Structures are given as C-alpha cells and as structure tokens.
Amino acid sequence: MWTYEKRLQYPVNIKKTCPKTASLIISQFGGPDGEMAASMRYLSQRYTMPCKEVAGLLTDIGTEELGHLEIICAIIFQLTKNMKPEDAKTAGFDAYYIDHTTALWPTAAAGVPFNACEFQSKGDAVTDLFEDLAAEQKARTAYENLIRIIDEPDVLEPLKFLREREIVHFQRFGEALEKTKLKLEEKNFYYFNPEFDKQFSKV
Amino acid sequence: MSDRIQLLEEIQQVGFQVDDLTLYLDTHPLDKDALDAFTQAKNERYQLMQNYAREFEPLNIYLVCPDTNNETGSYCKYPGQKHFTWSDGPLPWDNQGGV
Numbered sequence: 001m002w003t004y005e006k007r008l009q010y011p012v013n014i015k016k017t018c019p020k021t022a023s024l025i026i027s028q029f030g031g032p033d034g035e036m037a038a039s040m041r042y043l044s045q046r047y048t049m050p051c052k053e054v055a056g057l058l059t060d061i062g063t064e065e066l067g068h069l070e071i072i073c074a075i076i077f078q079l080t081k082n083m084k085p086e087d088a089k090t091a092g093f094d095a096y097y098i099d100h101t102t103a104l105w106p107t108a109a110a111g112v113p114f115n116a117c118e119f120q121s122k123g124d125a126v127t128d129l130f131e132d133l134a135a136e137q138k139a140r141t142a143y144e145n146l147i148r149i150i151d152e153p154d155v156l157e158p159l160k161f162l163r164e165r166e167i168v169h170f171q172r173f174g175e176a177l178e179k180t181k182l183k184l185e186e187k188n189f190y191y192f193n194p195e196f197d198k199q200f201s202k203v
Numbered sequence: 204m205s206d207r208i209q210l211l212e213e214i215q216q217v218g219f220q221v222d223d224l225t226l227y228l229d230t231h232p233l234d235k236d237a238l239d240a241f242t243q244a245k246n247e248r249y250q251l252m253q254n255y256a257r258e259f260e261p262l263n264i265y266l267v268c269p270d271t272n273n274e275t276g277s278y279c280k281y282p283g284q285k286h287f288t289w290s291d292g293p294l295p296w297d298n299q300g301g302v
Binding site for chain 1: 211212214215218219222223225226227229230231232260261262263264265292295296298
C-alpha cells in the first residue's frame with residue numbers, strides 16, 4: 001500500500017501564466033515517455049521479477065515516479081490557474097481547453113491520450129530491464145527537449161531536477177540488470193526465461 | 204522567507220537524501236557509508252517532520268495529533284477548536300506556501 005506525504009519532492013513556484021508551455025510539458029504527464037507511463041511500467045513489472053532486490057527497486061522507483069507525476073501536474077496547474085479567456089485561445093492549448101478547461105488530464109503534447117501501450121510489461125527480466133533503461137533515456141531526452149526551448153527559470157528548475165533523476169534511475173536499473181544476470185545461465189543469458197521457466201532458475 | 208517555507212525546504216532537502224540513498228541501497232545493500240548516511244538522513248527527516256507538524260500541519264497521516272499540531276494556527280479553518288488537522292495547511296500543488 002502507499003502513504004501520502006503532503007508535499008512535493010521538489011518545490012514548484014511559478015508566478016507567470018503560460019498555457020503554451022503547459023501544453024508542451026503535459027507530455028511528461030501523459031505522453032509516451034511521461035511520468036505516468038514510468039510509474040505504471042515499474043509497478044506493473046515488479047510482481048514477476050525473479051530477483052527480490054530488483055522487485056524492491058522497481059517499487060521504490062515506481063513510487064518516486066508518482067512523486068514526479070505530482071511535480072509535473074503542479075507545474076501545469078500553476079502555469080494555467082490564472083488564465084483569462086484570451087489566454088485559452090493560445091495555439092496548442094485551445095483544443096485541450098475545450099475538452100478539459102484547466103483540469104489535469106494525461107495526454108501527449110501532440111494530443112494523443114495516455115495509453116497503456118506507452119509501456120511494456122513483457123514478463124522476461126532481461127527484456128523488461130532493457131525497456132526500463134531505454135525508458136529513462138527517452139524521458140531524459142524529452143526533458144532536454146523541453147529545457148532547450150523554455151526560458152522561464154521558475155519552470156526550468158524543477159525540469160532540471162527531474163532530468164537528473166532519469167539519469168540516476170538509469171544507473172540503478174543498470175545495476176539491477178547486472179544483479180539479474182548473476183542468476184541466469186552464465187554461458188547463455190537467454191537459455192531460459194527466469195520469470196516463466198522456473199525449473200532452470202538458480203534463484 | 205517564512206518559517207514555514209524554510210522548514211519545508213529543509214524537509215525537502217533531507218527527504219531527497221533519503222529518497223536517493225534508498226535507491227542506491229536497493230542495489231548496494233552492504234555499503235556501510237551509505238547505510239550510515241541513510242540512518243542519519245532518515246532520523247533528521249523524522250525530527251524535522253515532527254517539528255513541522257507541531258508548528259504547522261502534519262505532512263503525513265501518522266503525524267496527525269489534534270492536541271499538539273499547528274501551534275501557529277496557520278491555514279486552519281477551525282482555530283481554537285479540536286479538529287482533524289490533516290486538512291490544515293496549503294495544498295502541495297499550490298504555489299509554495301500557498302501564496
């Protein structure tokens with residue numbers, strides 16, 4: 001189960017309304033490499049992970065990603081909460097406004113709604129950990145794409161923090177993959193799937 | 204800077220140390236230096252959370268103590284009345300300090 005802590009992991013204090021920026025950052029809420037996909041990916045994969053420490057790491061990173069989802073939502077909320085009707089016409093935000101006003105709804109910047117196909121839970125430890133490593137790099141790239149075109153320091157600071165976390169998670173998943181390999185057949189990591197062919201597992 | 208924001212920033216900083224060391228220890232469970240750093244950060248965080256709950260609102264449900272929370276009566280709908288203090292304080296997604 002989870003316990004809520006009534007604070008953000010990193011502070012968000014944005015004073016300037018900017019629906020255009022919100023319409024881009026929303027991809028890190030409900031987009032293909034966003035925080036919702038990240039959290040659901042790790043929290044879905046953990047049940048069948050053959051290595052207990054790796055299941056624990058997936059739980060802890062999946063939990064931190066929920067905190068990141070909250071930071072992203074706080075950024076979007078603060079960028080749009082004082083919007084006036086003329087701001088709602090901003091290109092890129094106008095279509096979203098028609099369907100959701102200023103409420104938070106998970107979607108990619110290009111308008112594709114959040115979809116569970118954004119992440120994989122394949123049931124093979126090697127496959128899933130490579131997915132996780134790639135996911136962290138894709139999220140880093142998405143943050144860098146945002147950081148490159150956003151000028152407002154109040155918005156940039158939390159984005160820079162989130163980008164750094166992608167790198168740390170990548171590092172931890174790399175270590176998790178090495179730990180998992182120790183439990184596989186050393187001459188052929190693909191000799192069996194440790195999440196299914198349990199009779200071969202050294203666990 | 205208000206006491207509230209300053210104390211919250213201290214919790215955010217030491218809380219982040221706990222978050223980061225948790226992930227490191229998940230893959231390095233025998234690292235003595237990291238274990239010492241984790242224990243120190245975790246204890247410091249708990250102390251700050253208790254201080255914050257006494258002065259302001261409780262940040263998690265287990266710190267709710269209707270008799271001792273929120274001495275400053277900050278962001279409180281029921282000043283002077285015994286009440287469920289979980290609802291005191293600004294929302295986390297409001298601008299820092301709820302301004």
